[in-house]
Amino acid sequence: MRRAVVLLSGGLDSATTLAIARSEGFDCHCLTLDYGQRHRAELDAAARVAAALGAAGHRVMQVDLTSIGGSALTDRSIPVPEAPTQGIPVTYVPARNTILLSLALAWAEVLGAQDIFFGANAIDYSGYPDCRPEYMRAFEALANLATKAAIEGSRLTLHTPVIALTKAEIIRRGAALGIDYALTVSCYQSDRAGRACGRCDSCRLRRAGFAAAGIADPTRYMPGSA
């Protein structure tokens, strides 16, 4: 079986991406980044999802991005917006996806994997620059110059199977693959039990996705959430 590194956040998009990679026959080595994110419950969710979907392995790496800050997810003094905002919201984490992908690239090289799966989405998303297809193409180009493996002729492919799907399409696809989305956590300010606020950007996109997909939303919301 071909090995792949799958970036797994614990959210809905990356869980679906893992299920797709598994359905394509990959031996999936999941990588989760503990970067000091506000929504720590997603780390527990990632472990549950990796186990439920038959990952070959799951590794959590730590990089303390709270020392850099600059985002509502890494600086507790910046509140998570609970209403739509103009432009790229403050939940954008500077260069996070580049850091994630560079760690995935390192692990892929050591595993001898030529494939990285990343659950970025550029349709029902918050406008983050590092979720766009042109960014993904640029990373793949970089990766194919960066490593000893590349020099020796191993071509790396960055798979982003949900990048052009609506949230409803992602949910239908995942449901068809048997994912229990109750295992996942999307909320940017979930509590330690993984219950969602229902108001942040991520909750709104998720909730609208289940509604549009016509699938019951299994998300556990905090008492009093909208």
Next chain:
Amino acid sequence: MRRAVVLLSGGLDSATTLAIARSEGFDCHCLTLDYGQRHRAELDAAARVAAALGAAGHRVMQVDLTSIGGSALTDRSIPVPEAPTQGIPVTYVPARNTILLSLALAWAEVLGAQDIFFGANAIDYSGYPDCRPEYMRAFEALANLATKAAIEGSRLTLHTPVIALTKAEIIRRGAALGIDYALTVSCYQSDRAGRACGRCDSCRLRRAGFAAAGIADPTRYMPGSA
């Protein structure tokens, strides 16, 4: 003064790069990566160099690449070669420079810096793929798609002022800028006091560089080193 992030390893090339950035009038925020490297003394060297060369700040970030391994610098069971080898040597650390640059990119965005300085060299070097000019161009292209700052019109420039210099030229340039190279550590297996083995690839390139530059080599070697 324009702010820049300067990647500082504690070695000769990055020290020279910092001195060049300072001579060009940049306010230099130095970033060192503690990735579990075998040659821990370079971390102390980086702090000395940052202070001696007037950095505005110096930050050490930690990413444990020993959990990934795949290099003589991150896996103690792989010996550091003490004679020239064919091809890219085992001291290559998978995707290390991509990880380094992605962290520098994150910090640059938060600092509002449009410039990153990186002391890669592609002349007297070990053939690492992520030290080549084409790799640097690909990273710069990625960086200019990756961030909120880029979307908002801030263009990032990756400076690699020593990439096309010989080791002797780097040393002459740094000496002219007043660098005390006794502060730096290049050896891949230096002891905690920063003394060099004199035999690894990095020591050989450094020693030959001082000889070719006609400048006395201030490196402290371990007793019994060649």
